Amino acid sequence: MVFSTASFITQIAVLVLVLALLHKPLGLYMARVFSSTKHAKAERAIYRLAGVDSGTEQSWSVYLRSVLLFSLISILVIFALQRLQAVLPGSNSLPGVDPWVAMNTAISFVTNTNWQTYVPEATVGMFVQMCLLAVQNFLSAAVGIVVVVALIRGIARTTTDRLGNFWVDLARASFRILLPIATVAAIALVIGGVVQNFWSTEVANTATGASQLIPGGPVASQEAIKVLGTNGGGYFNANSAHPFENPSVFTSLFQVFLILLIPSALPYMYGRMVGDQRQGYTVAGVMGALWLTSTVLMAWAVSSAQGTATAAAGGLGEGFEQRLGPAASSIFAASTTLTSTGAVNVAHDSLPPLAGGVAMLNMMLGEVAPGGTGSGLYGMLVLAIIAVFIAGLMVGRTPEFLGKKIGPREMKIAALYILVTPTLVLVLAGISSLLPEVMANAPASGPHQFSELLYAFTSGANNNGSAFGGITSSGPYLSTMLGLAMLLGRFLPIALVLALAGSLARQRKIPASSGTVPTHGPLFGSLLLGVTVILTALSYFPALALGPLAEGLIK
Amino acid sequence: MNIISGYLRQAGTAIRFLLLATIVLGLLYPLAVFGAGQLAAPFQANGSIVKDSSGQAAASALIVQAAADDAGTQDPQWFHVRPSAVGWDPATSLASNLGPNEAKLLETVTTNRATVAASEGVSPEEVPADAVTSSGSGLDPHISKDYANLQVPRVAQAHGLETRDVQELVDKQTSSGLEAFLSQPSVNVTLLNLDVASLAAHRN
Structure with missing residues (x-):
């Protein structure tokens, strides 16, 4: 297979054009959704039935407690119902899910990771997929969005401890933003060939003698929210490489568009909510520059077709879908790892070594370009606070961010935030790589074996969910350690972000002076870009050198 | 005691919210897409x-x-x-x-x-x-x-x-x-x- 540069450029151009057209209306719409004081009738009914006091706003600690309690209960319910699968309807005659797998899967879907340590076709029936996992695809994405909304309110508001009501925000993100877009997208996917039924079909080709049982299921409805909510958990094991999830190059491009849609509109919502659109565009500019650079890097690495087996095959092919082609797969691989999606339309394990390295680097950036729904923007805003602190040190003034002082408390929170994921990835991957019985789960040879392990922990701690599929992670040790990485990688940053929001909301707004570093424009954008790359990527450089760089550069 | 009852109340809200969301997002939504698919594109949907x-x-x-x-x-x-x-x-x-x-x-x-x-x-x-x-x-x-x-x-x-x-x-x-x-x-x-x-x- 030959990498088509013309196709690559066309697809990138289409994506940029469509997202440029849509970011403003969607951003405006989302800003209105979270600023409105009116509740829809159906929402009011839900609040009444759930016992939500929709008129009361919460402080950061109560907001956080709501996030944590809701997530904990979701994990417990999903775990329990997976264990009980055999006696539930819609089990497709499958037994209860293995406890380690059920634990890992429950955590994985609630944390927006969608790491899949199981083979869906052989493990989970329609009920678990549709009523448990796909529901979390909505709710975990909504949690990400509401956390960044709370942070933005913290930046915009003054002298208050109120950040909004978690339940109201969650309902609005789910029902007013995700649900309508997902419905339209799912129907479009069905028209594009994605299956949406509740039965399998027997087929028999009398001429060739081949007979098959063609699977079915509510695939399109799960597929739409899988990409829109930057979740990534496929209905089928092969994910978006499966012809029923992703029938053609058109659906593939449409899925990349859905992955990027909300994350690329959130900066506009941010600008709107803080009353300064330049802030939103600066953040969007940095995200866009990183996305484009990384996608081009991925294309370059894929088109190199490096590898002894690849050379023996006569070029790219292993793990690639003929109907999608290497250009579409490069774009998908880059966007899925630059956001917290983790869906794949090509086997990442078989990509040329440096392409696998770019996928890891994308996640290591903290998934901020443009990142997961909500999580990408709050990650970028924390980095912006660090950038403004560094700029403040340069000019010798107390750093300010949109009129709020960045004092010791704010800086401690920001510093802890950026330490969480590198610590989780490097410590857990480091310890695990010393255990021979763990490394036996990664059957690859040479540096590629370490790459499989490093990829797993990078993907888990960053809540991505894509994998170097060669690794077997369903045993007790890796299920638990990856579960831990996903949990801490999701909720420690959320706790820190909400604490930061609370601390910023309490402050008075100080007027900008001649010593204030403007947090918009190309100068600050460049600084933010530099801080992002240096702070995040460099922490991982030694680990990358042992895996993909060793495999890709030494030959 | 106040803190515990606050937690319990919120846990109750969480369970009920999850159940309601499951009805909308886990049942009504896939069924609506199924219905639309069978009408608009039954060949592909099946x-x-x-x-x-x-x-x-x-x-x-x-x-x-x-x-x-x-x-x-x-x-x-x-x-x-x-x-x-x-x-x-x-x-x-x-x-x-x-x-x-x-x-x-x-x-x-x-x-x-x-x-x-x-x-x-x-x-x-x-x-x-x-x-x-x-x-x-x-x-x-x-x-x-x-x-x-x-x-x-x-x-x-x-x-x-x-x-x-x-x-x-x-x-x-x-x-x-x-x-x-x-x-x-x-x-x-x-x-x-x-x-x-x-x-x-x-x-x-």
Whole structure:
């Protein structure tokens, strides 16, 4: 297979054009959704039935407690119902899910990771997929969005401890933003060939003698929210490489568009909510520059077709879908790892070594370009606070961010935030790589074996969910350690972000002076870009050198 | 005590909210998409099932179908598909997940190349990459135009058909236009073999 540069450029151009057209209306719409004081009738009914006091706003600690309690209960319910699968309807005659797998899967879907340590076709029936996992695809994405909304309110508001009501925000993100877009997208996917039924079909080709049982299921409805909510958990094991999830190059491009849609509109919502659109565009500019650079890097690495087996095959092919082609797969691989999606339309394990390295680097950036729904923007805003602190040190003034002082408390929170994921990835991957019985789960040879392990922990701690599929992670040790990485990688940053929001909301707004570093424009954008790359990527450089760089550069 | 009751109240809210959300997002939403799909695009929604000339449901247009024996040897009468990590069985889907420098992959690819070269009667250098590698799903029904062209003489001879006629069927099942530009010219073997069977039945 030959990498088509013309196709690559066309697809990138289409994506940029469509997202440029849509970011403003969607951003405006989302800003209105979270600023409105009116509740829809159906929402009011839900609040009444759930016992939500929709008129009361919460402080950061109560907001956080709501996030944590809701997530904990979701994990417990999903775990329990997976264990009980055999006696539930819609089990497709499958037994209860293995406890380690059920634990890992429950955590994985609630944390927006969608790491899949199981083979869906052989493990989970329609009920678990549709009523448990796909529901979390909505709710975990909504949690990400509401956390960044709370942070933005913290930046915009003054002298208050109120950040909004978690339940109201969650309902609005789910029902007013995700649900309508997902419905339209799912129907479009069905028209594009994605299956949406509740039965399998027997087929028999009398001429060739081949007979098959063609699977079915509510695939399109799960597929739409899988990409829109930057979740990534496929209905089928092969994910978006499966012809029923992703029938053609058109659906593939449409899925990349859905992955990027909300994350690329959130900066506009941010600008709107803080009353300064330049802030939103600066953040969007940095995200866009990183996305484009990384996608081009991925294309370059894929088109190199490096590898002894690849050379023996006569070029790219292993793990690639003929109907999608290497250009579409490069774009998908880059966007899925630059956001917290983790869906794949090509086997990442078989990509040329440096392409696998770019996928890891994308996640290591903290998934901020443009990142997961909500999580990408709050990650970028924390980095912006660090950038403004560094700029403040340069000019010798107390750093300010949109009129709020960045004092010791704010800086401690920001510093802890950026330490969480590198610590989780490097410590857990480091310890695990010393255990021979763990490394036996990664059957690859040479540096590629370490790459499989490093990829797993990078993907888990960053809540991505894509994998170097060669690794077997369903045993007790890796299920638990990856579960831990996903949990801490999701909720420690959320706790820190909400604490930061609370601390910023309490402050008075100080007027900008001649010593204030403007947090918009190309100068600050460049600084933010530099801080992002240096702070995040460099922490991982030694680990990358042992895996993909060793495999890709030494030959 | 106050704190505990606050937690309990919120836990109750969480459980009820999750249940309500599940009704909307886990039942109503997929059912609405199902209904819309059955109305707007029932063929696609039900798996793109295609019938053969006798009207029997013969295959899914999107899923690979190989004419192969239990050992995985493909029948020389029909167009061959790419190797598959799941043996072309849509019960599950899988890639080989072997790294680009893996000795095992190198060996598999080299063996496949010799097999394909022998069955098509060409030199190993002429075998295209897709013919010796497995797809990410193991279920992709498509092969490259080059690989399909390579197989035309063998299939034509097996069915007593003119090479030109079989080539025409290949061209008909080759992607074109914008789709081919954005991906690559690809031939759907599932549909192609159905066309071959129907042409052969018609001629004989």
